[in-house]
Amino acid sequence: MPGSRRFCCATGPGQRFYATAANLIWLARSESETVSIAPRTHKIDSFPAEPIKNKRFPTLCRFTFLKRKQADLQPPDCNNDGQFIVNQKLFYGSLAGILLFSVMTTVSLLAQLPDWLLLLLSTTPALIVIILLVASRSRDKQSAEAERKKEAIARMLGNYMATSNGAFDVVSEQFSSLRRELNQAKDILHSATEKLAGSFTGLDNETEDQRQRLQVLVEELYNVARGNQYKEQTEGINRFSTQSQEIVTNYISTLSEMKNNSSAIVDNFSEMTGQVNSVVSLLNDVNDITSQTDLLALNAAIEAARAGDAGRGFAVVADEVRNLSRRTNQFSDQIRDLILQTQSTMERVSVNIQEMAEADMSNALEAQDQVGNMWEEMRALNKGATTQAETINELSDSIRQHVNTGILSLQFEDIAVQLVDHIAQRSEQIEAFINGLIALHFEQSDFEQQIEHFQTRLSDLEKIINNGKQGFAQLDQNKAVAQQNVESGSVDLF
Known part of the structure; x- marks a missing residue:
């Protein structure tokens, strides 16, 4: 559709992790503008304006992310370009999630774990990232409010x-x-x-x-x-x-x-x-x-x-x-x-x-x-x-x-x-x-x-x-x- 961004991934445990993480991040920060999470070559350019819906999940993932207008209200933790400012805790949390994901992917490839267990294990890093995002957003809002006052x-x-x-x-x-x-x-x-x-x-x-x-x-x-x-x-x-x-x-x-x-x-x-x-x-x-x-x-x-x-x-x-x-x-x-x-x-x-x-x-x-x-x-x-x-x-x-x-x-x-x-x-x-x-x-x-x-x-x-x-x-x-x-x-x- 015009004015939208698309992300495509093939089937497999790694692709299912990105899809699950994207949905959970949307639930935590649905009003945010832009965030960049780029492990390896897979990139989520923006958070969607509505939950991701794909009937082919998890066999084939195709996500459409609607781009927000520039007139939308910027959150207090975004810069002038709409990019989310990642603090030190968020950075190390994301790094830990990526490392855990890499370990789980290696284990799944070696042990061929069931899909439900792999999905549960792959969701844990995303939850950590979400908690850090919510905490950072609340603190930054308070700081911005004090500065405005x-x-x-x-x-x-x-x-x-x-x-x-x-x-x-x-x-x-x-x-x-x-x-x-x-x-x-x-x-x-x-x-x-x-x-x-x-x-x-x-x-x-x-x-x-x-x-x-x-x-x-x-x-x-x-x-x-x-x-x-x-x-x-x-x-x-x-x-x-x-x-x-x-x-x-x-x-x-x-x-x-x-x-x-x-x-x-x-x-x-x-x-x-x-x-x-x-x-x-x-x-x-x-x-x-x-x-x-x-x-x-x-x-x-x-x-x-x-x-x-x-x-x-x-x-x-x-x-x-x-x-x-x-x-x-x-x-x-x-x-x-x-x-x-x-x-x-x-x-x-x-x-x-x-x-x-x-x-x-x-x-x-x-x-x-x-x-x-x-x-x-x-x-x-x-x-x-x-x-x-x-x-x-x-x-x-x-x-x-x-x-x-x-x-x-x-x-x-x-x-x-x-x-x-x-x-x-x-x-x-x-x-x-x-x-x-x-x-x-x-x-x-x-x-x-x-x-x-x-x-x-x-x-x-x-x-x-x-x-x-x-x-x-x-x-x-x-x-x-x-x-x-x-x-x-x-x-x-x-």
Whole structure:
């Protein structure tokens, strides 16, 4: 028949041995692909797909062996070509069977034993071969199953390591974003404080210039009062006194408002200090989490060491988790140092603003007393009073501009509050992300359950990473402050 192999043998004791051995081997390994047993010139090329049937046995043997398709499942003790791998025991057993067969054939030729006795004796080597084949097949199946399980565990551990590295890359990226936002807040505070200090410095200079001009004006009025024009300038003196009083009153009122605004600034700095303390507290919580992570990684390494070779991969994972925990602790310490520096800077700025406000107010009160004394002396007003008054008005406009600049600089409080809130939200996102990783990574289960549910845990880890990335991306899109100083950008005020 097409696609088949045929084996023909003549009658005789040796031929009957091969036929009997072929049938018995088929019974023991009917699903095998190929085996080669080639004593002398007789060869069985393959095991049949069905038992050998020949009505002419034992007179004339004609066997048809159906060739298996290449798509059939290969047994664990076959190589890539389908050839059965004969181990040392099988080899020596087969050799013993062949030697026994040769001895029995010689004896049968000499003693002409009956066929049934010769058949019984010739079957014994075949039975030995079958027993060795069955034992080898069972052992090789167990070895192959263990090897496949080991490879599956290695692949899953590799995937888990790669996914875990991706998760901690996300954490590292978010800490970088947190550090950038803190630097942005620091730059905004520095810019606003610098402009506010410049505004108060300009205000002090303009006030001093105004005082000097008023002094010159008073001296001129005094000189005029000593002359013959006293009576003619009485009305002008009264008018100038009224205007000067109004100017000084407005100036005192402006300084009083600035003092109130400075007090409000100090209060806002106090609130910002409290918020920064909250951020420091959150970073302390992050340090606690990293410490717990380090401890859990150590426990995992101990459990992996107890598991022996099977837990070696988990020991590597535990070491990597402990290293990442230490790096996270270092990042938290760096962030805490930056926040503490920012807090110290804000406290110094608050003290400086308060001192400037108190100093300006004391100078204003002193100037008011001096003006009161000048009013008693300004009895002689000359024609230059109008010119000096215009100069004073110009100085007032300059002071107003400095005040407006200071008010504009005060917007940094809103910007800083929004940045700190955004930093707090990002810290909460990072904390939730790390807690999810820890809860998944250190879930308690025995070794067999870990193998069975490893793929599920890997899928959950990927889901946590994807959700974390989406949350961080949304947080970046909803960022309220994009500017680096108080002069550019826009701010969402609430």
